[in-house]
Amino acid sequence: MIDWLDPLLLARWQFGLTTLYHFLFVPLTIGMSLLVAILQTAWYNTGKVHYLHLTRLFGKIFLINFAIGVVTGITQEFQFGMNWSEYSRFVGDVFGAPLAMEGLFAFFLEATFIGVWIFGWDKLSARMHLASIWLTTAAVSLSAYFIIAANSWMQNPVGYELNPETGRAELNDIGAVLFNPIALNAFPHTIVASIMFAGTVMVAVAAYHLSKGNHIDTMRSALKFGAFANIIAFAGTFLTGDGLSLAMTIAQPMKMAAAEALYETTSSASFSIFSWGTPDGSSEIFSLRIPALLSLLSTHTLNGTVEGLNDLQAQYSDLYGVGDYMPIIWLTYWSFRWMIGLGIFAALVSTAVLWVTRAGRRQAAWIWKVAMWTAPIPMLASLVGWTFAEMGRQPWLVFGLMKTEDGVSPYVTGWEVLTSLVVFTLIYGVLAVIEYRLIIKAAKEGPDEWAELGDRKTIDPAKLATVY
Amino acid sequence: MDLNYLWFGIVGFLFIGYFILDGFDFGVGMSLPFVTRNDQERRVVINTIGPIWDLNETWVIVGGASLFAAFPLWYATLFSGFYLALLLILASLILRGVSFEYRHKGHGAKWTGLFDTFIMIGSVVPALLWGVAFANIIQGVPIDADGNFTGNLLTLLNPYGLLGGVVTLALFFMHGLIYLALKTTGEIRERARSLATIVGLVAVPVGGGWLLWTVLQHVTIAHVGFIIAFAGLTALALVAAIIMVRLGRDGSAFIAMALTIAFALLTILSALFPNVMPSSTDPSYSLTIENASSSPYTLTVMTWVAAFAMPLVLAYQGWTFWVFRKRVTREMIPVS
Numbered sequence: 001m002i003d004w005l006d007p008l009l010l011a012r013w014q015f016g017l018t019t020l021y022h023f024l025f026v027p028l029t030i031g032m033s034l035l036v037a038i039l040q041t042a043w044y045n046t047g048k049v050h051y052l053h054l055t056r057l058f059g060k061i062f063l064i065n066f067a068i069g070v071v072t073g074i075t076q077e078f079q080f081g082m083n084w085s086e087y088s089r090f091v092g093d094v095f096g097a098p099l100a101m102e103g104l105f106a107f108f109l110e111a112t113f114i115g116v117w118i119f120g121w122d123k124l125s126a127r128m129h130l131a132s133i134w135l136t137t138a139a140v141s142l143s144a145y146f147i148i149a150a151n152s153w154m155q156n157p158v159g160y161e162l163n164p165e166t167g168r169a170e171l172n173d174i175g176a177v178l179f180n181p182i183a184l185n186a187f188p189h190t191i192v193a194s195i196m197f198a199g200t201v202m203v204a205v206a207a208y209h210l211s212k213g214n215h216i217d218t219m220r221s222a223l224k225f226g227a228f229a230n231i232i233a234f235a236g237t238f239l240t241g242d243g244l245s246l247a248m249t250i251a252q253p254m255k256m257a258a259a260e261a262l263y264e265t266t267s268s269a270s271f272s273i274f275s276w277g278t279p280d281g282s283s284e285i286f287s288l289r290i291p292a293l294l295s296l297l298s299t300h301t302l303n304g305t306v307e308g309l310n311d312l313q314a315q316y317s318d319l320y321g322v323g324d325y326m327p328i329i330w331l332t333y334w335s336f337r338w339m340i341g342l343g344i345f346a347a348l349v350s351t352a353v354l355w356v357t358r359a360g361r362r363q364a365a366w367i368w369k370v371a372m373w374t375a376p377i378p379m380l381a382s383l384v385g386w387t388f389a390e391m392g393r394q395p396w397l398v399f400g401l402m403k404t405e406d407g408v409s410p411y412v413t414g415w416e417v418l419t420s421l422v423v424f425t426l427i428y429g430v431l432a433v434i435e436y437r438l439i440i441k442a443a444k445e446g447p448d449e450w451a452e453l454g455d456r457k458t459i460d461p462a463k464l465a466t467v468y
Numbered sequence: 469m470d471l472n473y474l475w476f477g478i479v480g481f482l483f484i485g486y487f488i489l490d491g492f493d494f495g496v497g498m499s500l501p502f503v504t505r506n507d508q509e510r511r512v513v514i515n516t517i518g519p520i521w522d523l524n525e526t527w528v529i530v531g532g533a534s535l536f537a538a539f540p541l542w543y544a545t546l547f548s549g550f551y552l553a554l555l556l557i558l559a560s561l562i563l564r565g566v567s568f569e570y571r572h573k574g575h576g577a578k579w580t581g582l583f584d585t586f587i588m589i590g591s592v593v594p595a596l597l598w599g600v601a602f603a604n605i606i607q608g609v610p611i612d613a614d615g616n617f618t619g620n621l622l623t624l625l626n627p628y629g630l631l632g633g634v635v636t637l638a639l640f641f642m643h644g645l646i647y648l649a650l651k652t653t654g655e656i657r658e659r660a661r662s663l664a665t666i667v668g669l670v671a672v673p674v675g676g677g678w679l680l681w682t683v684l685q686h687v688t689i690a691h692v693g694f695i696i697a698f699a700g701l702t703a704l705a706l707v708a709a710i711i712m713v714r715l716g717r718d719g720s721a722f723i724a725m726a727l728t729i730a731f732a733l734l735t736i737l738s739a740l741f742p743n744v745m746p747s748s749t750d751p752s753y754s755l756t757i758e759n760a761s762s763s764p765y766t767l768t769v770m771t772w773v774a775a776f777a778m779p780l781v782l783a784y785q786g787w788t789f790w791v792f793r794k795r796v797t798r799e800m801i802p803v804s
Contacts (some may be wrong), residue, residue, distance in 0.1 A: 064569065070522060071565040075558055077532050081547025082554060088547070089615070092540020093762045097769060100537035103530030104777035111526040112788050119519035123791055163763075168540075170763040409548035411616045420555045427559060431566060438573050467801055468511060468518045468568055 005414030008405055011083040014421045016390075018075050020383050021428050025069035025435075027382050030144060030191060031198025032062040033137040035229060037130075044130050050218040052459075057447040058202060058222075063118060064438050068431060070111070075424065083417060087397055087407030094160050094171045095150055098178070102146035110139035121464035145187050152183035154398050155389070156251035162401075169401065182251055185244035186389075192236035193343070193385065195229055197378035200346050202226030203353055204375035205443045211368035215446060223357065227350040230378075234347035241340075242297065249298040249306075252399060254316070254325060255392035257309045258332035260294050265308040269294035273337070320400070327394045335388040342381035349374040471767035472757045475538040476737075476744070478774055482534055484733045486527035487598070487640075488726045493521045495644015497564060497591025500584055503648060503659040507580060511801045514568060514587070516651040519792045521568060523785060525561065537770055541615055541760035542744045549609065549617025550601055553624060557594045564590025595640040596633040600624055603632025603678075606739045607685065608754075611747035615755060628681060635678045638671040639706075639732065643725045646709065650718040653795050661713055664721075668710035676703055679735065686739050694738040702731035 003009070036059050043051035077099070080088050088095075116124070117132040124132070153159075159176030160169045171177065206223035209215050249256045262269060271294040275287035295304040309326055316325040353371050356364045397404040496517050504510045517524075536543040547554060563586040571583035607628050610618045645664035649657050679699040686695055705728040712721035740746075744760050747753035761767065 064573075067522075067566050067569040070525075071562040074525075074529055074561055077529050077536075078547060078554055078558055081532075081536065081543045082551055083548070085544035085548035085616070088536065088544035089541055092536055092543060093766050096533065096537030096540055096543070096762065097766055097773075099533040100530070100770060101773055103526070103533040104773055104781065107526050107529060108523065108777075108781045108785070111523040112785055115519040115522055116788055116791065120791060171766045171769070174769045409544075409551075410614075411618060412548050412551055416551050419552065423555060423559055427562060431562075434566075434570060438570065441573070465800070467515050468572055 007412055007414045007417050008408045010414060010417040010421055011408050018424055022072040022076055023386060025065050027194035027197045027379055028065045029069045030140050030194035032058060033140050035198050036062055037133045037137045040130055040133055044126060053218055053447045054222050060442045061439055068435055083409055084407045085409040090402055091169050094169050098146045098150040102143050106139045106143035110136050118466055121466055122461040141191060144190060148187045149178050149183040152180040152186055153177055155393055156180055156182045157398055157401055181247045185247045189240035189244050192233045192240060193382050195233035196346060199226045199230030199233060200375050200378055204372045207368040207371035227354045230350040231347055237343055245297045253307045254312045256298055257307060257312060258327045258329055258392055259336040261329050261333040262306060263309045265311045267305040268292045268303040269306040327392050332388055332392045335384040339381050339385040342377050346374055346377040471771055472761040475767055476757045479534055480737045482531035484730050486531050488729050489524035489527055491640040491729055492643045492647035493517050493524050494591040494595040494640040496648060497587045498641050499644055500588055502663055503656055508798055508801055509656055512652060512656060512796050512798055515796045538762055539744060539760045540762060542755055545615050545617055545745055545755060552621040553597050553601055557597050560590040560593040596637045599636030600629045600633035602736050604629045605745055606736055608746035608748035610749045611753050613753050631678050635675050638667055638674055639729060642667045642671055646713060646721045646725050650722050651795055653797050664713045682739055695735060698731050698735040698738055702728055702735055705731055
């Protein structure tokens with residue numbers, strides 16, 4: 001019988017829900033800020049007005065998304081202390097530093113220059129205004145770096161020592177924390193995956209207008225730009241994912257074994273694209289396998305040995321004491337596959353879009369529909385990817401140092417956590433509906449001003465003024 | 469000097485910055501039903517903080533993160549202990565933040581009215597609860613030997629804490645009204661000025677009473693002189709702000725009001741020193757600047773970070789305020 005007022009269970013659900021919810025918005029913010037900055041640069045350099053239209057249109061979508069990303073980020077910052085006070089005490093010395101650095105170096109910068117960019121169209125020179133979107137883009141990515149460095153420390157704790165007097169982890173090498181091999185690989189992986197999402201959103205918006213026969217030339221250019229961004233970013237996601245799985249195999253072999261549900265240590269291990277097991281998961285009925293691929297992913301050799309779950313379980317029991325050290329295998333197995341599969345699917349759709357519309361071809365009603373429905377696919381890939389990264393670390397909160405069950409706030413009651421879980425679910429649910437509608441509305445309307453604005457030299461900045 | 473003490477100052481500085489900056493955002497949000505008569509006027513009022521509310525609010529995120537990095541035990545006890553109060557603050561900040569963005573993107577007056585209500589509630593609740601929280605921190609709350617808060621939400625709702633909440637509510641309301649006087653023209657400015665005087669006349673006895681209560685609670689500690697001095701400066705700055713509003717000197721009034729908030733926070737910090745969260749269960753369980761802080765290595769790293777980042781932050785944020793220095797007028801709001 002599950003205890004529905006168990007603070008640990010509720011706190012875990014709350015962290016999972018609020019974090020994944022926050023991450024509905026983060027990838028679009030990261031990816032779209034870059035694409036908008038590139039579009040505005042194209043306008044600045046060429047003076048062609050359709051680049052301005054696209055900058056304004058996708059800038060609007062970026063902003064609707066940005067506001068909710070910021071406010072749900074505050075929940076993240078507070079939540080460690082509220083629900084995970086034992087964790088905060090144990091790791092604050094190490095984990096707090098990258099969070100504070102994020103605030104001081106990155107978050108201030110993005111919060112300031114996003115305001116300057118939105119409201120500064122008629123108040124700054126074109127050059128300064130362009131600089132403000134690039135500063136926002138840079139700050140958004142820098143922000144992601146520090147957060148991922150903090151998360152990577154939970155995956156692969158480095159640069160610390162345990163203080164025997166206080167029982168707390170204490171920082172002794174900030175360089176090791178900031179240049180954690182997991183962070184160095186997870187950061188570019190997150191960024192390029194985010195660009196994929198921005199790319200499919202841009203393609204979807206362009207496909208909608210092209211299907212209606214609106215703004216053909218402008219939207220063709222958006223379609224191409226979005227699709228290329230998506231495909232290039234997919235190549236990046238593939239390469240960085242490869243680097244990340246190598247680093248992960250070294251730091252967290254259990255997670256890699258769980259990704260494949262590999263129970264026995266195997267050399268020249270195959271990778272299953274699909275498998276069907278007995279209900280208890282102990283043996284396999286059917287699977288479709290690529291020989292040696294798991295060894296290739298984990299060791300970069302075809303005959304490398306990949307440690308299996310059972311061996312690792314035995315090792316960890318010796319090392320950390322008797323216990324269950326396996327994550328939930330079906331969850332890690334399938335989230336890993338869905339992440340890869342969804343990413344590949346999005347890139348294939350972008351390729352198809354470019355192929356079907358090559359050299360000005362337009363008779364392609366079906367491709368517009370497919371392109372529109374593909375918009376959220378990379379976002380789903382990011383969500384299952386993070387689900388894999390976080391659930392694959394279980395039962396650990398900090399790998400090898402602290403279990404999840406030991407990190408929860410001891411005096412916060414189940415009722416309190418339940419209250420906040422309900423409050424967040426309600427607010428977040430309503431906001432998600434509003435958010436979705438507003439983005440769809442903005443996308444369908446297109447830019448506010450399709451009227452002739454003139455080129456960069458003759459444009460009247462007052463016409464671009466923005467107010468709430 | 470130990471870096472712990474420096475970081476007590478830095479965290480204090482970040483919260484002073486937060487309360488001065490987001491303080492007027494709260495006040496502006498609260499003033500909506502009082503100084504505006506129609507949607508165009510409401511848009512004028514909201515646009516006075518449009519470009520900057522986000523950067524203002526970021527100060528609390530950076531303040532919280534710096535607390536986590538420099539005083540993890542303080543962060544852990546405070547955030548898990550003041551659970552429901554912080555939940556209310558969070559929900560308010562979330563609703564208020566998205567409302568600025570959403571209110572004019574909808575369909576008709578009902579939609580806009582709903583989000584205006586969120587802006588007002590989202591401003592009143594944090595303005596009140598921050599005061600309740602800080603008053604309780606200095607008064608002391610039940611904390612056990614392991615540093616865990618053992619009370620609940622009702623523990624925080626005591627007369628001294630609630631009065632502290634009313635004080636911050638009044639101060640932020642007045643701060644927002646003075647900011648509006650500085651950033652608008654015509655009727656809105658006149659209404660903001662008259663209301664600021666009225667709120668000011670309420671704030672003086674309420675704030676004065678709370679300051680006196682604070683001093684009386686701490687008469688036995690050695691550095692009570694500092695507490696009295698800061699409390700006195702708070703009261704002086706508040707009176708100066710009221711006089712400046714009456715004289716129509718909006719800029720001076722705003723500076724005086726910012727100083728009022730800064731001195732009020734300094735009163736709180738000096739009453740707290742050298743504790744960060746005194747325990748009402750047993751003084752020996754209190755969290756202090758010494759026992760709640762990070763290791764010297766972490767504090768050294770963070771000191772370099774702050775020394776490098778803070779001047780830059782202050783410079784570009786100052787520049788931003790300068791870019792948006794003009795008063796917001798009705799003519800700037802397009803007819804919708």
